[in-house]
Amino acid sequence: MHLSRRRKISMKLQKLKAEVQEVCERRNRYTFDLQTEDERRGARNTSIDWWQRQEELSMFVDEEEIVGMGDKKAKLMEWLLEDDPRRMVLSIVGMGGLGKTTLVTKVYNDQMIQRHFDIWAWVSVSQTNGVEELLRSLIKKLLGPKYYDPSGLGLMSYRELVEMLIDYLHKKRYVIILDDVWNILLWSRIRSAFPENGLGSRVIFTTRNDNIAKSVGPGKHILHLQPLGEDDSWALFCRKAFWSDSGHCCPVELEELAKAITRKCEGLPLAIVAIGGLVCSLKKPDSSGSVQGILSLSFNDLPFYLKHCFLYCCIFRDGYPIKRKKLIRLWVAEGFILERKGMTMEEVAEEYLMELSLRSMIQVTETNDTGRVKTFRVHDVMRELAMATSEKDNFCSTYDDSEARTITKVQRLSVYNRGEIVRLSSSLSRHLRAFFVFQIETNSSFSITAILSSFKLLKVLYLESVCVGRIPNSVVDLFNLRYLNLRGTNINKLPQSIHRLRNLQTLDVRNTHLDKLPSGISIIPRLRHLLIGCSKAPDLHSGLRVLAEITNMRSLQTLALIEAEEELIQKIGNLSDLKRLDITKLKAEDGPKLCSSIEKMTDLRRLSIEASTETEELVLERLSHPPLFLQKLALIGKLSRLPPWLETLSNLTHLYLSCSSLDENMDMLSVIQKLPMLACLELKNACKCKFLNFTNGGFQKLNKMRLLELGELVALRLEKGTMPSIKELNLIRCREMRSTLQGLQHLTSLQKLHLEEMPAELVEKLRGDELTNVQHINTISLLYLSGQSLVSETLF
Numbered sequence: 001m002h003l004s005r006r007r008k009i010s011m012k013l014q015k016l017k018a019e020v021q022e023v024c025e026r027r028n029r030y031t032f033d034l035q036t037e038d039e040r041r042g043a044r045n046t047s048i049d050w051w052q053r054q055e056e057l058s059m060f061v062d063e064e065e066i067v068g069m070g071d072k073k074a075k076l077m078e079w080l081l082e083d084d085p086r087r088m089v090l091s092i093v094g095m096g097g098l099g100k101t102t103l104v105t106k107v108y109n110d111q112m113i114q115r116h117f118d119i120w121a122w123v124s125v126s127q128t129n130g131v132e133e134l135l136r137s138l139i140k141k142l143l144g145p146k147y148y149d150p151s152g153l154g155l156m157s158y159r160e161l162v163e164m165l166i167d168y169l170h171k172k173r174y175v176i177i178l179d180d181v182w183n184i185l186l187w188s189r190i191r192s193a194f195p196e197n198g199l200g201s202r203v204i205f206t207t208r209n210d211n212i213a214k215s216v217g218p219g220k221h222i223l224h225l226q227p228l229g230e231d232d233s234w235a236l237f238c239r240k241a242f243w244s245d246s247g248h249c250c251p252v253e254l255e256e257l258a259k260a261i262t263r264k265c266e267g268l269p270l271a272i273v274a275i276g277g278l279v280c281s282l283k284k285p286d287s288s289g290s291v292q293g294i295l296s297l298s299f300n301d302l303p304f305y306l307k308h309c310f311l312y313c314c315i316f317r318d319g320y321p322i323k324r325k326k327l328i329r330l331w332v333a334e335g336f337i338l339e340r341k342g343m344t345m346e347e348v349a350e351e352y353l354m355e356l357s358l359r360s361m362i363q364v365t366e367t368n369d370t371g372r373v374k375t376f377r378v379h380d381v382m383r384e385l386a387m388a389t390s391e392k393d394n395f396c397s398t399y400d401d402s403e404a405r406t407i408t409k410v411q412r413l414s415v416y417n418r419g420e421i422v423r424l425s426s427s428l429s430r431h432l433r434a435f436f437v438f439q440i441e442t443n444s445s446f447s448i449t450a451i452l453s454s455f456k457l458l459k460v461l462y463l464e465s466v467c468v469g470r471i472p473n474s475v476v477d478l479f480n481l482r483y484l485n486l487r488g489t490n491i492n493k494l495p496q497s498i499h500r501l502r503n504l505q506t507l508d509v510r511n512t513h514l515d516k517l518p519s520g521i522s523i524i525p526r527l528r529h530l531l532i533g534c535s536k537a538p539d540l541h542s543g544l545r546v547l548a549e550i551t552n553m554r555s556l557q558t559l560a561l562i563e564a565e566e567e568l569i570q571k572i573g574n575l576s577d578l579k580r581l582d583i584t585k586l587k588a589e590d591g592p593k594l595c596s597s598i599e600k601m602t603d604l605r606r607l608s609i610e611a612s613t614e615t616e617e618l619v620l621e622r623l624s625h626p627p628l629f630l631q632k633l634a635l636i637g638k639l640s641r642l643p644p645w646l647e648t649l650s651n652l653t654h655l656y657l658s659c660s661s662l663d664e665n666m667d668m669l670s671v672i673q674k675l676p677m678l679a680c681l682e683l684k685n686a687c688k689c690k691f692l693n694f695t696n697g698g699f700q701k702l703n704k705m706r707l708l709e710l711g712e713l714v715a716l717r718l719e720k721g722t723m724p725s726i727k728e729l730n731l732i733r734c735r736e737m738r739s740t741l742q743g744l745q746h747l748t749s750l751q752k753l754h755l756e757e758m759p760a761e762l763v764e765k766l767r768g769d770e771l772t773n774v775q776h777i778n779t780i781s782l783l784y785l786s787g788q789s790l791v792s793e794t795l796f
Contacts, residue, residue, distance in 0.1 A: 069103050072223055076107050076204075079221060080175065081116055085198045089187070091205045091213035094225030095364065099269040100206040101179055103225070108177060117202075118172040124179045131189050135161040138176070138193075142168060165193040173199040181207040182354065184370050184701075185651060185677060187216040208364065209371030211679065214725045214749075215701055227267025236269060237262045240276025299385055302359070308336045309352050310361055311395050313378045314386040315414050315436055321365065321375040324353065329506045329529060333460055333482035334434065344557065344577075346528075369680040369703045370631075370653045396434070412460075414438060434460035448472065464488055464508075476500040487511055487531070499523045510534065510561075514544060522549040533561030533584075543584040551575055560608070564590055573597030584610040586637070591619030599625050606630075611637025614659050635660065647671050654680045662687040664712075673698030673722075684708040690736075694743075696721035706730040710737075718743030725749055732756040740765050745773040756783040767795065 079090050092100045107113060108122065121141035125134060136153055139161065156164070176194065178186075187205075194203055205216055213222045228236065237258065242250050250258050265271040302310060309331055316322050328349040331337055337345045337352070353373070356362045361382050366375040378386060390396045396412035412434040432455040448463070452474045459480050465488035473495045475481075481501050485508045492513040498504075499520030507521075508531040517532065530550075533543040543561040550556075551571040559575065560582030562568070569590050572581075578601050586594065586609055598604065604627035611618050618637040626645045633649065634656040641662070652675050662668050668687055672678065673694070679701055690712055696719045699705075703725055707713070713734045718741065726747050731737065731754070738761040744750075753774065755763060763782060766774060774780060780795040 069099060069225075072103055072225065073107060076103070076223060077110065077113070080107065080113055080202055083200075085200050087194060087196045087201045087203070088221060089203045089205065089217035091207065091217060091222045092225065093207055093210050093213045093222060095208055095227075095268075098225040098227065100225060102269070104177055104179070104204060104206055108175075113175070116173075117175045119169075120175045120177075122177045122179060125181045125183075125186065131186070132158055132161060134186075135165065135190065135193060139164060139168075162190075162193045166195050169193075169201075170195045170197050171199075172197075173201055175202045175204070177204045177206070179206045181205050181212055182209070184209065184212050184215055184372075184653075184679075186212075188676065209367065211369070211371040211701075211703055211725070228269060228272070229267065230263075233262050233265065233267050233272055234259065236272050237265075237276045240273050299389060302361075305336065305338055306352060306356060308334070308395070309349075310356055310382075311386050311390050312336070312412075313362060314383055314390055315396050315398075315412060315434070317398065317414070317416060317438060318378075318383060320438070322377065323375055324350075324373045328353065330434075330460060330483060332528075333505050335459075346557065370677075412436075430455065431457055433457060434462070436460070436462040437466050449474065452478065459483065461485070471495065473497065479503065482506070482526075484508070494518050494521075496520065502526070505529065507531065517544055517546055519547060519549075522547055522553060524553070526555055527553055528555055529558040530556065531558060531560055533582075543582070564594070564612075566590060566593070569593045569597060571597070573600035576600055577603055579603055580606040582606075582608040585612040586610065586616075586618065587612050588617045588619050591617075592622045595620055595623040598623055598627065601627055603627070604630055606632040608632075608634040609636070610634075611659075614638070634658075641666055642668060642671050647674060650676055653677050656682045656684075657686040658682075658684040660686040662689075664689045669693065669695075669698070677701055679703040680705075682706040682708070683710065685710065688712050690714045691717060693717045693719075694722040695719050699723045700725070702726055704728040704730075706732065707734060708732040710734045713737050715739045716741050716743075718746050720746040723747055723749075728752045728754070730754045730756070731758055734758060738762055740770050740773075744770070745776070748776060750776070751778045753777050753780045754783070755781070757785060758782075760784075 076090065076092070079088065082088070092104060094100050108120065114120065119142060121138055123134060123137050123141060135158070136156075139153065142165075174194075181187075194201070203216075205213065207213055210222075210224075227233075238250050241258065261275060262272065265275060299307065299310070312331065312334070313322060313327070328346050331349045331352070332345045337349045339345065340348050353362075353376075357364060357373075357376070362376050362378055364373050364376045366373075368374050391410075394409045394411055396414070397410045398414045398416060409431075411432065413432060414436040416438050435451060435455060435458060448468055449472050451458075451461070452472060456478065457480055458478050460483040461475075461478070461481060462483070462485045464485045468486070468489040468491060471486065471491055471494060475484075476495050476497045478501065480503060482503050482505045484501075484504060484506065487508045487510045489512055491509070492515070494509070494514065494517065496518045497520065498518050501524060503526055504524050505526055506529040507527065508529070510531050511534050514532070521527075521530075532546075543563040545563045545565065546568065548565070548567040548571050550559075551568070551574040554575070554577065556575050556578055558580045559578060560580055562583055564583050564586040569586075570593050572594075573596065575581075581598075581601070581604060583594070588611075594609070598607070607627070607630060609618060609620070614637070616637055618635055618639055620635070620643045623643065623645050626649060629651055630649055631651055632654040633646075633652060635643075636656075636658040637660070639657075639660040639662055655672065655675070655678060664687070666687070668689070669692060672681065678699065681699070681702060681704075683706070685708070687710065689710070691714060692707075692710075694717065699722060702723050704727060705723070707730065709732065711734075714736050716737075720743065722743075726749055729747070729750060729752070733756065736759070738759045740762070744753075755766075763784070766780065782791075782793040782795065784791055784793075
C-alpha cells in the first residue's frame with residue numbers, strides 16, 4: 001500500500017477516534033444512559049420514593065414549624081369533629097409548596113381525630129395511574145395484606161373494587177385523605193365508593209385547583225392557603241437554617257444574604273423549609289457561590305429523566321409565558337420522554353411537568369376554566385440555577401446582541417431581539433440541536449439559509465412570528481428535524497420534498513400565507529401534530545385542503561384546521577388515535593358521513609366543526625356514539641335542533657355554539673344545563689330567544705359564560721340555585737337587552753361581570769336602581785362606543 005494512502009487512512013482513523021471520544025464525553029456530561037425497561041421503571045420508582053419520603057417526613061414536622069397556619073388547622077379540626085352525620089367532603093386549596101400536605105398531616109395525626117374515627121387512610125393521588133389503581137391503593141391502605149389477595153386485587157374490575165370498598169366502609173366512620181388531586185373528573189368517578197352511611201364520615205381533598213374543590217363540595221368547606229407573609233417567612237427560614245442551644249437567630253454577617261434567599265422563596269413554606277434545611281447542612285454560606293451550591297442540591301435530587309426537562313425551561317426568556325402543550329411537544333421532539341406502556345409520549349410528558357411542579361421547580365401561572373395548566377414560569381431562584389447549570393454544561397444558552405457574547409459549543413440556543421444570525425452562525429458548534437428565535441424586529445436581517453447550511457443536526461427549529469418570507473428547499477436536508485414551528489411567519493409555500501423530513505413530529509404553520517400543503521406531507525411517518533390554517537377569531541376560520549391519503553398517518557394526534565372533502569370525511573375515521581380534530585367548510589350532505597367517521601375516533605378530546613357558510617346546516621344527528629372522553633366541542637353553523645347526543649357528553653367541559661340560529665321554541669338550556677362537567681359556555685348568535693331562563697339546579701359546574709350577539713335577547717332570568725360556581729359572566733353586543741338581569745343577586749360566587757357594547761339603559765340600571773344587587777361582584781367592567789372610539793370603564 002502506498003504511503004500516501006496509509007497516511008490518509010491514518011488521518012481518517014484519528015479523526016474518527018476524536019469524534020467517538022467527543023460523543024463519549026457528551027454522553028457522560030449529559031448522563032445519557034442506555035437503560036432497560038426495568039432500569040427505567042426503577043428510576044421512576046426512585047422519584048416516587050422521594051415523594052413518599054417527603055410525605056413520611058412531613059408527618060414528623062414539629063408543631064412550631066407550622067407557621068401562620070394555626071387558624072387553618074383549628075378550622076379543619078372543627079369540620080372533622082362537627083356533629084353532622086352526613087358524609088362531608090373538605091378541600092384544602094393552594095399553589096404548590098404552600099404546605100397543604102403538611103397541614104393535613106398534622107390534623108390527620110392528631111390523637112383527637114384518630115379517636116373520633118374508626119378507620120383512616122391516606123392516598124397520594126398524583127402517584128397513581130387511573131381510577132382503578134387509586135381504588136386498589138385505597139383498599140391496600142384500609143384493609144392491609146391480611147384481608148385481600150394481592151394477585152386477585154390486580155385483576156378486579158372497577159365495579160368489583162367499588163363494591164369491595166362499599167362493603168368495608170358502610171358501617172364505619174371513616175376519614176379518607178386524597179392528596180394532590182389534579183383531575184376535576186376524579187370525584188365523579190370514585191364518589192360511589194364512599195358510602196353515605198350517616199356516621200359523620202369525612203373525605204379530604206388537597207388540590208391546587210379551586211374548581212376541583214368547588215366540584216366536590218360546598219364552598220363553606222374549602223380552606224384556601226396563601227403564601228406566608230414576610231415576617232412568617234423569615235421566622236420559618238431561621239428555624240430551619242440557624243438552630244443552636246441559644247435559639248434560631250441568624251448571624252448578623254449572614255442576615256442580608258439570608259433575607260435575599262427568603263424573599264426569593266416568595267412565601268412558599270416548602271421552598272423555605274427545603275432551602276433553609278440545606279443552608280443548615282452546609283458550612284457557613286458567606287458567598288454567592290454557597291447559595292448556588294444550596295440551589296444545586298435541589299437540581300441534583302431530580303431523577304435523570306427530569307433534569308433535561310427542567311433545564312429546557314430556561315430556553316424561554318424570563319417572564320415569557322411557557323405554554324404547556326408547546327413545551328410538551330418540544331420535550332418529545334428532543335427525546336427526553338421515556339416510553340411507557342399504555343400511555344402516549346405526551347401523556348408521560350404531562351406527568352413530568354406535574355412532577356416538576358410538585359417539586360416546586362416550576363410554578364403554574366395560568367389555568368383554563370377547568371383548572372388544567374395552560375402556562376407556567378420558572379421561579380427566579382430556580383431559573384438562576386438552570387441558567388448556570390445549562391451554560392456550564394453547554395446544554396443551552398441565550399444570545400442577545402446587546403450582550404455581545406460569543407457562544408460556542410452550545411447544544412441549544414435562543415436568540416432575542418436583533419441578533420445578526422449570519423455572524424452568529426459562524427461562531428456556533430455544528431452540533432447545534434435546537435435553535436429558537438424570539439422577538440426579532442421586523443426590520444432585522446434574518447437569513448434562515450445561513451442556519452440551514454450551518455446546523456445539519458437540528459432537531460428543533462422555532463421561528464414563530466419571525467419575519468421570514470420563504471423556506472429554502474435545503475430545510476429537507478435536516479434529517480433529524482422533529483419540530484418545525486413557522487407559525488405567524490410570512491411564508492406562502494413549503495418545499496415539495498418535505499416528505500424527506502422522515503423524523504418530523506410537529507409541524508406548526510398556523511396563521512401563515514399557505515394556501516395548500518405539498519402532497520408529500522401525508523407520507524411523513526412520524527408526524528404527530530399537524531397545525532395548519534388560520535384562526536383570527538372563534539368563528540373566522542380558514543382551513544387548508546389536505547389529500548385523503550393523510551388518513552393513513554396513524555401516528556397523528558392533532559389535525560387542525562382542515563377543509564372538509566367527501567373522500568377525506570369518509571376515511572378520516574382511520575385516525576383512531578386522533579385527540580383533536582378541527583374541520584371547516586362542511587356541507588349538509590356530508591354531515592352523516594362525518595358522524596360515522598367520528599364514532600371511530602374513540603380517544604377524541606377536542607372537536608370543532610364549522611359549516612361551509614352561515615346558512616349551511618350542520619347535520620350531525622347520526623352520531624349515535626360520540627367519543628366518550630370528549631372535553632371541548634365547538635359547533636359553528638346552523639342547527640335545526642341541538643344534536644341529541646350532546647346531553648350524553650358526561651366529560652364535556654367547554655361548549656361553543658355559533659351561528660346556530662336555534663328557534664325560540666327549542667329549549668336549548670334545558671339540555672345544556674344538565675351537562676355534569678361543563679365549566680365554560682359560549683353562545684354567539686346561537687338562538688332567536690327573547691328570554692334565557694336559568695333554572696334552579698342547572699349548570700352546577702359552570703365557571704365562565706359568554707353570551708355574544710344574541711340579537712333578539714331581551715332579558716336573562718336567573719333563579720336561585722342556578723350556576724352556583726360561576727365566576728365570570730360576559731354580555732357582548734346583545735342589542736335588545738335593556739332590562740335588568742333578573743336574579744343576578746343569586747349568583748353569589750360571581751367575581752367578574754363584563755358588559756361590552758350593551759344598551760345604555762342596562763348600564764344605567766346597574767349604576768342606579770340595581771346597584772344593591774351587584775355589590776357582591778368584585779369587578780364590573782364596561783366597554784362601549786363613544787363617538788368613533790371604544791371606551792373602557794370599571795364601575796368597581
